[in-house]
Amino acid sequence: MRVFMLGWEFPPFISGGLGTACYGLTKALDQLGVEITFVLPTLVQTSYATHVKLVMPGMKIPQATTRRRTLKNVKFKTIKSPLQPYERPDNYQQRMEESLQRIRAAHGRATPSSRGIHYHGDMYKEVHRYADLAVKLAAEEEFDVVHAHDWMTYPAGIAVARATGKPLVVHVHSTEFDRSGEHVNQMVYDIERMGMHAADKIIAVSFLTRNIIIGRYGVSGSKVEVVYNGVERNGNGNGNGTAARTGISKDEKVVLFLGRITMQKGPDYFLRAAKKVLEKMNNVKFVMVGSGDLMHRAVEMAAELGIGSKVLFTGFLQGADVQKIYKMADLYVMPSVSEPFGIAPLEALDNDVPVIISKQSGVAEVLKHALKVDFWDVDEIANKIIAVLQHPALGVTLRNHGNYEVGKLKWSDSAVKCSQIYEELLVGAETG
Amino acid sequence: MASVCFYFQVHQPQRLRHYTVFDHNQYYFDDHKNAEICRKVANKCYLPANRLILDLIRKYDGRFKVAYSITGVLIEQLFSYCPEVISTFEALARTGCVEFLAETYYHSLSFLYSRREFVSQISKQMQTIKNLFGQTPRIFRNTELIYNNELASLIESMGCFDAILSEGADHILGYRSPNFVYSPKGCKDIRLLLKNYTLSDDIAFRFSNHDWNQWPLTADKFGHWISKVNGNGFVVNLFMDYETFGEHQWKETGIFDFLKQLPEEVFKHPDNDFKTPSEVIEAYPPMGIVDVPHLISWADIERDLSAWLGNAMQSNAIHELYRLEKQIKSTGDENLISDWRKLQTSDHFYYMCTKWFSDGDVHKYFNPYDSPYDSYINFMNILGNLHNRISKYPQPAPVSIGHIFQNAVPNVVDSAAAN
Numbered sequence: 075m076r077v078f079m080l081g082w083e084f085p086p087f088i089s090g091g092l093g094t095a096c097y098g099l100t101k102a103l104d105q106l107g108v109e110i111t112f113v114l115p116t117l118v119q120t121s122y123a124t125h126v127k128l129v130m131p132g133m134k135i136p137q138a139t140t141r142r143r144t145l146k147n148v149k150f151k152t153i154k155s156p157l158q159p160y161e162r163p164d165n166y167q168q169r170m171e172e173s174l175q176r177i178r179a180a181h182g183r184a185t186p187s188s189r190g191i192h193y194h195g196d197m198y199k200e201v202h203r204y205a206d207l208a209v210k211l212a213a214e215e216e217f218d219v220v221h222a223h224d225w226m227t228y229p230a231g232i233a234v235a236r237a238t239g240k241p242l243v244v245h246v247h248s249t250e251f252d253r254s255g256e257h258v259n260q261m262v263y264d265i266e267r268m269g270m271h272a273a274d275k276i277i278a279v280s281f282l283t284r285n286i287i288i289g290r291y292g293v294s295g296s297k298v299e300v301v302y303n304g305v306e307r308n309g310n311g312n313g314n315g316t317a318a319r320t321g322i323s324k325d326e327k328v329v330l331f332l333g334r335i336t337m338q339k340g341p342d343y344f345l346r347a348a349k350k351v352l353e354k355m356n357n358v359k360f361v362m363v364g365s366g367d368l369m370h371r372a373v374e375m376a377a378e379l380g381i382g383s384k385v386l387f388t389g390f391l392q393g394a395d396v397q398k399i400y401k402m403a404d405l406y407v408m409p410s411v412s413e414p415f416g417i418a419p420l421e422a423l424d425n426d427v428p429v430i431i432s433k434q435s436g437v438a439e440v441l442k443h444a445l446k447v448d449f450w451d452v453d454e455i456a457n458k459i460i461a462v463l464q465h466p467a468l469g470v471t472l473r474n475h476g477n478y479e480v481g482k483l484k485w486s487d488s489a490v491k492c493s494q495i496y497e498e499l500l501v502g503a504e505t506g
Numbered sequence: 507m508a509s510v511c512f513y514f515q516v517h518q519p520q521r522l523r524h525y526t527v528f529d530h531n532q533y534y535f536d537d538h539k540n541a542e543i544c545r546k547v548a549n550k551c552y553l554p555a556n557r558l559i560l561d562l563i564r565k566y567d568g569r570f571k572v573a574y575s576i577t578g579v580l581i582e583q584l585f586s587y588c589p590e591v592i593s594t595f596e597a598l599a600r601t602g603c604v605e606f607l608a609e610t611y612y613h614s615l616s617f618l619y620s621r622r623e624f625v626s627q628i629s630k631q632m633q634t635i636k637n638l639f640g641q642t643p644r645i646f647r648n649t650e651l652i653y654n655n656e657l658a659s660l661i662e663s664m665g666c667f668d669a670i671l672s673e674g675a676d677h678i679l680g681y682r683s684p685n686f687v688y689s690p691k692g693c694k695d696i697r698l699l700l701k702n703y704t705l706s707d708d709i710a711f712r713f714s715n716h717d718w719n720q721w722p723l724t725a726d727k728f729g730h731w732i733s734k735v736n737g738n739g740f741v742v743n744l745f746m747d748y749e750t751f752g753e754h755q756w757k758e759t760g761i762f763d764f765l766k767q768l769p770e771e772v773f774k775h776p777d778n779d780f781k782t783p784s785e786v787i788e789a790y791p792p793m794g795i796v797d798v799p800h801l802i803s804w805a806d807i808e809r810d811l812s813a814w815l816g817n818a819m820q821s822n823a824i825h826e827l828y829r830l831e832k833q834i835k836s837t838g839d840e841n842l843i844s845d846w847r848k849l850q851t852s853d854h855f856y857y858m859c860t861k862w863f864s865d866g867d868v869h870k871y872f873n874p875y876d877s878p879y880d881s882y883i884n885f886m887n888i889l890g891n892l893h894n895r896i897s898k899y900p901q902p903a904p905v906s907i908g909h910i911f912q913n914a915v916p917n918v919v920d921s922a923a924a925n
Contacts, residue, residue: 354527442877443860443879445877446876446877453526453528456528457526457528457883457887461883461886464886465886466822467821467823468819468879468882471882
């Protein structure tokens with residue numbers, strides 16, 4: 075089985091769950107002997123290109139190649155494109171402007187250069203340029219199935235499938251409704267819809283997502299399969315309190331928010347719950363790990379609520395820093411407004427940190443040993459945070475069972491399901 | 507002889523309302539839900555089953571007999587929500603063919619934590635039964651048939667009981683059959699009746715299971731199985747939840763028809779009859795001593811206490827509850843004491859059970875919580891409020907603040923010594 079896979083991000087160049095999911099899935103498919111050509115957009119790596127450094131301070135390229143080399147049957151191809159995961163078309167415009175200004179400043183030029191980076195201010199055009207390049211790349215490759223991850227790669231997936239006659243699988247890790255609530259971007263929605271309708275099979279990361287696909291995109295349920303994500307087990311299982319805590323005293327409890335600070339992730343509900351918790355107990359710090367378009371708003375909100383000294387913002391962290399944060403944490407809270415899956419709670423449990431998760435999440439479908447709340451129910455979130463912090467027996471039970479339960483959510487199972495879907499498509503293509 | 511000895515457990519807990527750490531109200535119970543469940547179970551089970559049993563007693567001229575244990579916490583609810591059920595039990599009591607058993611009024615695990623509380627809850631229950639049905643119970647069954655040698659000795663020392671009911675667990679009986687009367691180890695006069703779990707569960711759990719190779723279970727077939735006991739046993743102890751009839755096994759499964767036809771099938775063999783527990787021990791001598799050093803129950807496949815005390819939350823919650831005993835009682839506040847006692851009902855701890863993987867279905871039954879964690883949090887919040895209420899009274903003596911939580915199932919000997 076050979077798969078032409080189109081993605082946005084891959085470790086270590088990640089900013090969210092998509093890269094983690096692509097890594098876990100391709101690694102497990104690799105172990106099943108599935109050959110994968112993984113196509114990634116990369117911003118042109120000139121000395122002016124700043125986004126990698128901005129997003130992941132201190133990360134070196136060699137680590138990436140080492141990690142990728144462990145995958146026997148996976149080839150990586152990159153397409154020079156400034157597309158970034160989790161980007162909004164309006165941000166894209168702005169980022170391009172900023173990037174250009176930086177280049178101009180560096181070169182002491184007052185006018186934009188036509189050389190520099192390949193600048194396409196229009197994200198729509200860029201997504202389609204990426205598709206054209208993907209088709210060219212595909213002409214040099216041999217494969218049986220096209221597998222596209224999330225909307226930016228759907229046009230590329232459709233184009234490659236059309237050019238080669240191979241079946242198309244689109245993998246929905248999130249939808250525009252998850253990211254933007256009811257304020258959907260029409261262009262993104264249209265691309266998603268087009269991808270879903272063009273696909274021979276759709277993989278949804280949860281039933282929550284499957285329902286959105288059926289209900290909001292008008293796709294027949296028979297075409298949508300649910301394949302849950304797994305988790306890479308690398309937690310060292312000594313959660314809470316062992317690491318040195320900067321700015322947090324030893325008798326203080328640590329409640330963690332870890333994710334992009336965007337509307338979708340519910341940072342405001344986290345802060346309002348924090349306020350309620352602090353009305354009942356004082357020895358708690360709330361740590362918000364991540365960055366995003368609501369970061370500044372969140373800092374302001376903490377101040378407005380009068381809990382500024384109790385909330386710490388770390389910015390975006392990854393790798394060893396995330397491990398360190400988990401070691402400090404007594405509890406992880408994911409109050410997402412809409413979370414197609416949510417790998418982070420599994421990582422928290424893997425690190426022996428009990429979790430409170432939003433009922434509006436895919437991961438709530440697979441985790442029994444987690445506290446579940448409606449994201450809007452701030453009182454209940456606070457009630458549960460206090461319970462975990464005040465009753466050690468609760469944390470102990472959640473940790474023991476949760477850690478065991480996480481062990482059962484394996485990427486190998488997800489990979490087996492994906493490869494079954496590929497097989498069925500090929501059989502269908504032959505007989506049909 | 508093969509005597510069929512039916513005993514039905516009749517119980518519904520007073521479920522707690524949603525109670526957060528921010529609540530201050532001193533009312534802990536979900537009256538709406540409790541009323542709804544009581545009425546539903548009354549209509550589906552208690553009323554039709556009582557009517558059928560009354561009919562059978564009349565039809566067979568007193569040769570059909572059963573025993574009940576109805577918990578105090580249910581009796582209170584029946585009086586509030588469906589008093590007609592009480593009248594039908596009174597009618598059954600008047601036939602003289604129905605025996606009422608003793609247990610803890612609050613369906614509690616107090617035997618494990620406070621002997622004083624245990625004895626006083628039994629007395630309260632016996633008084634309730636005496637007042638309602640004009641009988642003084644002579645047979646004891648502990649919550650969930652929890653039993654060991656010590657329980658037998660304690661019950662015997664109370665001087666008012668002739669026998670105890672428990673589970674005929676394989677690991678205590680070994681090669682022996684549950685179809686005889688036994689004596690508990692270390693006791694002189696008191697007897698032990700053990701549940702025939704195979705035949706009991708054929709009715710209670712497997713009756714409507716289409717995957718079971720004996721499905722469908724007919725009264726005729728079951729009557730034959732009873733008759734086969736002749737020659738190698740005296741009594742078939744069929745112990746089960748009363749809700750088996752109409753609630754666990756819906757009316758549509760034919761469970762009422764099965765019960766209706768069963769006496770006729772049983773009577774087809776001339777040596778068969780129905781007996782109440784008291785009649786059984788009167789009729790048959792003990793056939794040996796049964797030694798139960800460790801606690802057993804009728805629950806799950808393990809037949810142990812892990813459904814109530816299997817995880818750290820359950821252990822913590824129950825320890826914290828019983829730790830308040832002295833303080834609570836010293837307040838003399840009847841409402842406070844009554845609330846504390848209603849929190850002892852074993853169901854509250856059952857809802858906190860996390861061993862979902864093999865026994866899940868039974869545990870979900872009428873469980874008002876989405877998860878065991880929610881149930882623990884709710885319970886602890888209520889306990890927190892109870893604690894605040896106590897602290898408004900002058901303190902009698904310093905209370906040990908020992909363990910915050912304990913993992914292990916309590917050592918019964920220790921807790922006995924402590925009381």
